[in-house]
Amino acid sequence: MHKQAELILNWKKSKGTISPMLYGHFAEHIGGVFYDGIWVGEDSPVENIHGFRKAFIESFRKLHPPVLRWPGGCFAETYDWRDGIGPREKRPRRAGWWYYEDRRVETNQVGTHEFMELCRLVGAKPYIAANMTTTTPLSIRNWMEYCNLPAGETTLSDERAANGSPEPFGVEYWGIGNENWGGGGHMTPEKCVQEYLRYSTVCRSLGLPEQKYILCGANGHDYAWTRRVMQECRAQLGTEAPAWGLGTHYYCQTAGTPQNFTGEQWYQQLFQADRMREIIQNHRAAMEEFDPDCRMGLVIDEWGCWHQEGTGPSKGRNLFEQQSTMRDAMVAALTLNLFNNSCDVVWMANVAQLCNNLHSLYLAGGEHLAETPNYHVFHMFQTHMGARQIHAEVNCETLQEDGFRPLETLSASVSETAERITLTLANLDRENPQCVRLLDADGQCTGSGTMTILQHEDLHACNSFEAPRTVVPVQRPITLAKGGSVEVPPAGIVSIVLKKS
Ligand code: AHR
Numbered sequence: 028m029h030k031q032a033e034l035i036l037n038w039k040k041s042k043g044t045i046s047p048m049l050y051g052h053f054a055e056h057i058g059g060v061f062y063d064g065i066w067v068g069e070d071s072p073v074e075n076i077h078g079f080r081k082a083f084i085e086s087f088r089k090l091h092p093p094v095l096r097w098p099g100g101c102f103a104e105t106y107d108w109r110d111g112i113g114p115r116e117k118r119p120r121r122a123g124w125w126y127y128e129d130r131r132v133e134t135n136q137v138g139t140h141e142f143m144e145l146c147r148l149v150g151a152k153p154y155i156a157a158n159m160t161t162t163t164p165l166s167i168r169n170w171m172e173y174c175n176l177p178a179g180e181t182t183l184s185d186e187r188a189a190n191g192s193p194e195p196f197g198v199e200y201w202g203i204g205n206e207n208w209g210g211g212g213h214m215t216p217e218k219c220v221q222e223y224l225r226y227s228t229v230c231r232s233l234g235l236p237e238q239k240y241i242l243c244g245a246n247g248h249d250y251a252w253t254r255r256v257m258q259e260c261r262a263q264l265g266t267e268a269p270a271w272g273l274g275t276h277y278y279c280q281t282a283g284t285p286q287n288f289t290g291e292q293w294y295q296q297l298f299q300a301d302r303m304r305e306i307i308q309n310h311r312a313a314m315e316e317f318d319p320d321c322r323m324g325l326v327i328d329e330w331g332c333w334h335q336e337g338t339g340p341s342k343g344r345n346l347f348e349q350q351s352t353m354r355d356a357m358v359a360a361l362t363l364n365l366f367n368n369s370c371d372v373v374w375m376a377n378v379a380q381l382c383n384n385l386h387s388l389y390l391a392g393g394e395h396l397a398e399t400p401n402y403h404v405f406h407m408f409q410t411h412m413g414a415r416q417i418h419a420e421v422n423c424e425t426l427q428e429d430g431f432r433p434l435e436t437l438s439a440s441v442s443e444t445a446e447r448i449t450l451t452l453a454n455l456d457r458e459n460p461q462c463v464r465l466l467d468a469d470g471q472c473t474g475s476g477t478m479t480i481l482q483h484e485d486l487h488a489c490n491s492f493e494a495p496r497t498v499v500p501v502q503r504p505i506t507l508a509k510g511g512s513v514e515v516p517p518a519g520i521v522s523i524v525l526k527k528s
C-alpha cells in the first residue's frame with residue numbers, strides 16, 4: 028500500500044553549512060582493518076599503491092573522504108608512536124590493545140608515515156587520536172613536533188625528514204584520549220578534564236595555532252558526563268574554551284544478527300539509530316549552559332551498528348568483522364540526515380570503521396574487495412558536503428516503541444550550493460512505498476537532474492566476495508515540477524541531485 032508523506036521546504040531557514048567533516052571515517056589497528064584489509068604491503072601480489080590495496084584506494088577516493096581518525100579507538104591507549112617510524116623491517120612487534128581478544132601481534136608496518144600517505148592518496152585530513160592513558164604529555168608533544176615542525180628546525184622534525192617526509196604533515200586534528208570513562212583509564216569526568224588539560228597545555232606550548240584539540244566526551248547517552256566535564260572545564264579555565272570539539276561515541280546495538288533479523292528487529296535497529304537525534308540534542312543542551320556561543324562543537328568520532336561478529340568473509344578471524352545489509356545502509360542514511368540537520372552543533376563525525384569491522388564500508392581479504400551497502404550511502408550523500416543546509420520538515424507516519432521517541436518513517440535532508448540542490452530521502456517502512464510530496468512555496472526545488480536509488484527486495488541481502496554487486500544503487504534522470512512528488516520504495520534510500528539553472 029502506498030503511504031503519503033510530505034516534505035515542507037523553507038529556503039530561508041538554514042542551520043548553516045554542512046561541514047564535509049560530518050562525513051569522516053575511522054580506521055583503527057584492530058582485527059583486519061589494516062592488515063590484509065586496507066594494507067597488503069609493498070611486496071604483496073595484490074595490486075597496491077605504496078602498500079595500500081589499490082582497489083580500495085581507487086574506491087575510497089570516490090567518496091572524497093574529508094578526514095580519517097587513527098590509530099584507535101582503544102588501540103590508541105597502549106600505542107607508542109615511535110614504534111611506527113623508521114625502516115619497516117626494524118619496527119617492533121607488540122601485543123597491542125586488542126591482543127587479549129585475538130592474539131594478533133601488531134607489526135607496526137603501518138605507522139605515522141604510512142597513515143599520512145593513506146590520507147594523501149585519498150585526499151583526507153589526518154585526525155590523530157593520541158594516547159592519554161599510558162604515555163606522557165611530552166611523548167604526545169614530541170609526536171606533534173615530529174609531524175608538524177619544518178625540517179631543519181628541531182632534531183625531531185629532521186628525523187621525520189630523514190624518514191622520508193621533508194614536508195611537515197600538518198596534522199590539525201588531535202584527539203587527546205579515547206573513552207576515558209572506560210578502557211581509557213576508568214576516569215571520572217573531572218579527572219578526564221584534568222588529564223586533558225595537562226596534556227593539551229603541554230602540547231599547546233609548541234605554539235602551533237592551527238591545532239584543533241578534541242576532548243574525550245561521553246559514552247552514548249551519558250549526559251551527566253558531559254555536564255560534569257563542562258563544569259570542571261569552567262572550574263579550571265573560567266570562560267576559556269578547553270577544546271575545539273567534545274567527542275562522543277554512540278553505537279546502536281544489534282537486534283537479531285547482521286543478516287538474520289525479523290521485521291520487528293528491522294525497526295528495533297532503526298529506533299536505536301534514531302536515538303542519535305536525542306544524543307545530539309541532549310549533549311548540546313548539557314554544554315549550552317557553559318558554552319552558550321557554541322565555541323566548541325560535538326565530535327561524534329565513533330558511530331555505527333555494533334552487531335555480532337564473525338559474519339564477515341574472514342569467518343571470525345577478523346575481530347568484530349560483520350556483514351552489512353540494507354538495514355545498516357538505512358542506519359547510515361538516517362544518521363547522515365540527522366548530522367546534516369544538526370550541522371550547527373556537530374562539527375565532525377567518523378563512522379566506525381572503514382574496513383572488515385563494525386559498520387564497515389569495505390570488506391577485503393586476499394585478492395578481494397567488496398563495497399558494502401554503507402559505502403553506497405556515503406557515495407549517494409556526498410553532494411551535501413560543504414553545501415548550505417535547508418530546513419525541511421517531514422510529515423509522515425510515525426512508529427512507537429517503549430523507551431524511544433516516536434520514529435518518523437521518512438528521514439530527509441536537503442542542501443544547496445550555487446550549482447545544485449541535493450535531497451536525500453530514506454523510507455524506513457520496510458513494506459510500503461512512500462509518495463513524498465514536496466511542499467515548496469518558493470518553487471525552488473524544480474528542474475532536472477539525477478535520482479539514485481539504493482534498495483533490495485531482500486532486506487538481508489549483502490555484498491560478499493563472491494557477489495560484490497548484489498546491493499548496488501541504480502540511477503535515472505529526474506525532472507521535478509513545482510509541487511512534485513517523489514516515490515521512495517520500501518526500505519529504500521534515494522538521493523536526488525538537481526542542477527540549478
Ligand atoms: O570501534 C571499536 C571500539 O569501540 C573502539 O576501539 C573503542 O573506542 C570503542 O569502544
